Amino acid sequence: MSRSQLLEFDFADSPNKKVMVPHLTTALSGPLLELEKQVLEAMPRIEHWFRSEWLQHAAPFYGSVDLRNSGFKLAPVDTNLFPGGFNNLNPDFLPLCVQAAMTAVEKICPQTQRLLLVPENHTRNRFYLQNVAALRTILEHAGLEVRIGTLDAAAAQTVEIENGPPLKFEPLRRVGNHVLVDDFDSCVVLLNNDLSAGIPDMLRDLDQAVIPPLHAGWAVRRKSNHFSAYNRVADKFAALVGVDPWLINPYFATCGQINFHERKGEECLAGFIDEMLQDIRKKYAEYDIKEAPFVIVKADAGTYGMGIMSVKDASEVRNLNRKQRNKMSVIKEGQHVTEVIIQEGVHTFETINDAVAEPVVYLIDHFVVGGFYRVHTTRGVDENLNAPGMHFEPLAFETVCTLPDRRAAPRSTPNRFYAYGVIARLAMLAAAMELEDTAEVLDEETQDARVAQS
Amino acid sequence: MSRSQLLEFDFADSPNKKVMVPHLTTALSGPLLELEKQVLEAMPRIEHWFRSEWLQHAAPFYGSVDLRNSGFKLAPVDTNLFPGGFNNLNPDFLPLCVQAAMTAVEKICPQTQRLLLVPENHTRNRFYLQNVAALRTILEHAGLEVRIGTLDAAAAQTVEIENGPPLKFEPLRRVGNHVLVDDFDSCVVLLNNDLSAGIPDMLRDLDQAVIPPLHAGWAVRRKSNHFSAYNRVADKFAALVGVDPWLINPYFATCGQINFHERKGEECLAGFIDEMLQDIRKKYAEYDIKEAPFVIVKADAGTYGMGIMSVKDASEVRNLNRKQRNKMSVIKEGQHVTEVIIQEGVHTFETINDAVAEPVVYLIDHFVVGGFYRVHTTRGVDENLNAPGMHFEPLAFETVCTLPDRRAAPRSTPNRFYAYGVIARLAMLAAAMELEDTAEVLDEETQDARVAQS
Secondary structure (H helix, E strand, C coil), X not given: CCHHHHCCCEEEECCCCEEEECEECCXXXXXXXXXXXXXXXXXXXXXXXXXXXXXXXXXXXXEEEEEEECCCCEEEEEEECCCCCHHHCCHHHHHHHHHHHHHHHHHHCCCCCEEEEEECCCCCCHHHHHHHHHHHHHHHHCCCEEEEEECCHHHCEEECCCCCCCEEEEECEEECCEEEECCECCCEEEEECCCCCCXXXXXXXXXXEEECCHXXXXXXXXXXXXXXXHHHHHHHHHHHHCCCHHHHCCCEEEECCCXXXXXXXXXXXXXXXXXXXXXHHHHHHHCCCCCCCCEEEXXXXXXXXXXXXXXXXXXXXXCCCHHHHHHHHECHHHCECCCEEEEECCCCCEEECCEEEEEEEEEECCEEEXXXXXXXXXXXXXXXXXXXXXXXXXXXXXXCCCCCCXXXXXXXXXXXXXXXXXXXXHHHHHHHHHHHHCCXXXXXXXXXXXXXXX | CCHHHHCCCEEEECCCCEEEECEECCCCCCHHHHHHHHHHHCHHHHHHHHHHHHHHCCCCCEEEEEEEECCCCEEEEEEECCCCCHHHCCHHHHHHHHHHHHHHHHHHCCCCCEEEEEECCCCCCHHHHHHHXXXXXXXXXXXXXXXXXXXXXXXXXXXXXXXCCCEEEEECEEECCEEEECCECCCEEEEECCCCCCCCHHHCCCCCEEECCHHHCCCCCCHHHHHHHHHHHHHHHHHHHCCCHHHHCCCEEEECCCECCCCECHHHHHHHHXXXXXXXXXXXXXXXXXXXXXXXXXXXXXXXXXXXXXXXCCHHHHCCCHHHHHHHHECHHHCECCCEEEEECCCCCEEECCEEEEEEEEEECCEEEEEEEEEECCCCCCCCXXXXXXXXXXXXXXXXXXXXXXCCCCCCHHHHXXXXXXXXXXXXXXXXXHHHHCCCHHHHHHHHHHHHHC
């Protein structure tokens, strides 16, 4: 497919205005059209099913889901439980965020009046600062007194931001089994820090409600746990709707004991890559898909798109040069990569102004509250779009994901966005199950530590 | 105050656009400014208090609250549990309605996939038809299969409406302890019929969930029960915020055993009116309010603004002519008025284009989802604005009620609307308590009937 084909906008009809949405470059006529059609038709069954699932599984407080839409496959590729792009959402949907946050607070900590927000330490990133400001706005409008406590005492400062009062980062201090800033004590601590650097002692064994829980951080979390849970969710959903689960679920496998520097585990990696590429080729043949299969190799723990490779042949991981090995072996906060996940690559065939666009859907509790496109002008359709130092333009969703039009074509904008909302909710349901599955990990770790000390 | 002063719009700033809101003709400097200021400052305490109240009292499925804003007093004057103006809400806030309806369904009937909507019988009123269509849209987007079952078999028909598929009114039929249309059986029946004509046998003793419950209909409901509950709510809230409860609560009294035709009960009425006017005068003196006090006399049961009088002197009810007596004695569905509520009149000092405007706030579950102004060109500031045959222009709220700006002036638009949302929620909380208080009425009635029969 040539880039020149991609120079198009779609202007979708909305009751009041024309909205700009990325153009989906594949003519939808294959399996995904079928999927979107089935999803639309099954809407009451789907919503009913979600209701019963959410009765059994508590939704995380918030999250964002990176989706890829290849025209023949629509799948989550990453689920973030400490979302950092609330500033990229359409401000028109702030009321939706506020209402959803009210519901979340009612469920998790109705008795609270105050909330202590613990952000990431990189307070020099102005985009991230805007995210913290956006989160504060949502939480304050949900009726909470919010203060910001930073784990990094050096990051304590007051920062001016656009469109709002300054952000005051105050040093967290521990008093007994509570963390406070100044004299501000709260029953609930909301983490917007993914704990890539490990779980700080400051936050362990608190009597306060910590949301999301500590084991949702990357110190404990593994992508493979998430996608194991997603396998179960996707199978159940696909059976409900009557579609091939592969249409919404990328294959994955893991290799532990990898050491890129010492070239340990390369064969494990190459073997899985080879097998997976074969599996994908079979599916492509089944659906008459002409694209070249690829897989993504990335750290099983961690975020930020560091240590990510796009691979089309197993030989590529056998011949990594020093620079590539360095790149793969370190992720955020200098953590070393020893566990790796190999994930089926999903092409992104959404483009806007000649640039590749990847949708990111935001949820608060189990409500889809908005989303945006990461629009990259310098990346290909089979590359990772969430890489460190990568510039992307956020393009806020101009419509919500909850207003499908069952009388319009499956490919119409409200229906495409409804499908995005459904797949994102599947990923959040998987995250809920993943957090249940891993709830014991920290306890065991603490016990192990105690045993080791005694 | 002359009408010429009222020829003004307020154009309030919003992040993206100028919005048109009615002008509040009194310069806010008196007690209400104080109230709005206190409400703003107490916002986290208020939201916290609402959360704990909603844990104790289940919100009705939906409702609308008529407010009056006199500049010195902001109070609910009527609370409708079968709201009929969803078509008047700003379509931009449909997602808020959908999200709130999802929450309501999760609480009340998570296991349901279908919903049977029972509307009013007046299917020739095109505004009401649009309301039914708007409700259907909200419920369908919340993920339910919706069909419409009419109590009046003669009203069974298919009606074309603008902007949507036809509305099909199907006759309700009873099978055992279920009502169905056709073969469509649902676990839940949503009433949008206020049961002014009494509780039909068709709906009694159903095994289906009936929401709102039958005793929320005017066959059982009394405005005085509602305002008794509101007294308790308003006192609690006023203590929380530190204001005089009178600022948000109109006085009321009741007279039973009235017969306007036979001129029975006139003295009771005149006596209460006189006392209440004196009480209001005292308050007006306390706050240095120069307006003329008035009271509203209306049926204690029933809706639609039939049988409503605005009275400035007790003598007015002693000298009713035949026409006035006729008007007062009959309300909707030909029901005779024997119980009357006398309510302190609250001037409406909001105007738009020289016309009096009365805000109506809509809620689904305990969420404020929008509202509109009833704009009347032919009525005075001390008259009832919800009268039969009265033409009003709906003016949808252009902003939501959940985004106060604590850094802006109390009188700024987002803050005025926040105050409206707070007062409307107080009224809905009173409705929740009222429904608890009256839950036994129908059971007792059924028992009495059984005793009488045996």
